[in-house]
Amino acid sequence: MTYFTKRLLILFVLVYIVPLSNSIQNDSDVEGRIDFLQSSMARMEQRILTLTKTVNKLSRRKKDEYVMFYATLSTDTVLNINSIVKFNEIQFDEGADFNSGDGVFVSPVSGVFMFAWTTLTHSGKSIDTELRVDNVVKAQQIISLGSSAGSIQTTQFVICRVNEKDHVWIQTGSGFTAENFFDHLFKGSKSSFMGILIHVI
Structure with a gap:
């Protein structure tokens, strides 16, 4: 090169x-x-x-974490057996989905709840009620008053697990009385239904 x-x-x-x-x-x-x-x-x-x-x-x-409701009856109510009690006055509702039209609570979350319901009646009347979660009976309450008992209210408490979208309500039972008489008001006391979320699952 x-x-x-x-x-x-x-x-x-x-x-x-x-x-x-x-x-x-x-x-x-x-x-x-x-x-x-x-x-x-x-x-x-x-x-x-x-x-x-x-x-x-x-x-x-x-x-x-904040799910709670409290509802009461606005009038005296007489119900036959197997009838849902329509607590139509919402006194408090926080993060809940309580329907005052049909008296049913739909849970927005799965968790452990405390429910309580108060029934008020007077002399000679009876009330047979039960708490149902998706149509399963969780507890029952019965009042049967004599002719001179006056007006009495009782409260039943229940703690139970509820799944998301479960329906919860109070209804009259099927075996004790055919006619259930609910007083809505006596000296400040009312028939009522409440639920509180204790903790989320």
Whole structure:
């Protein structure tokens, strides 16, 4: 190889090969940076999604921690057997879903609840009631007063597990009395129904 050929080859390398390799390297760097930015954005979006789900879950749990209702009867009520007691006056409702139209509570969360219901009647009358959770009897309460007993109220307490979307209500029983008489008011006392969430499951 002559001196002139060597010089020409060196010139060719300097003019064409080196810039081409630099260009390839620069393009590779740009593509690498783009790939890095895209993967970083994907990771950031995933973290934001995870944080959003966590916040929503905590917000829902905070709301679910406060579920309670208290409802009363607005008038004297006479019911036959197997009839739902429609406590139609909502005195308090916090995070609950008590329907004053049909007297049924629909649980917004699975948890352990305390329920209590008070029945008020007077001389010569009887009341047979039971608490039902999705139509399963959890407790029963019976009052049967003599002719000179006056007005009396009794309260029954129940602690039980309730699943989300379960329906809970008070209804008259089927075996004790055919006619159930509920006083709605006597010296400030009322027939009533209440429920309180103790803890979420």
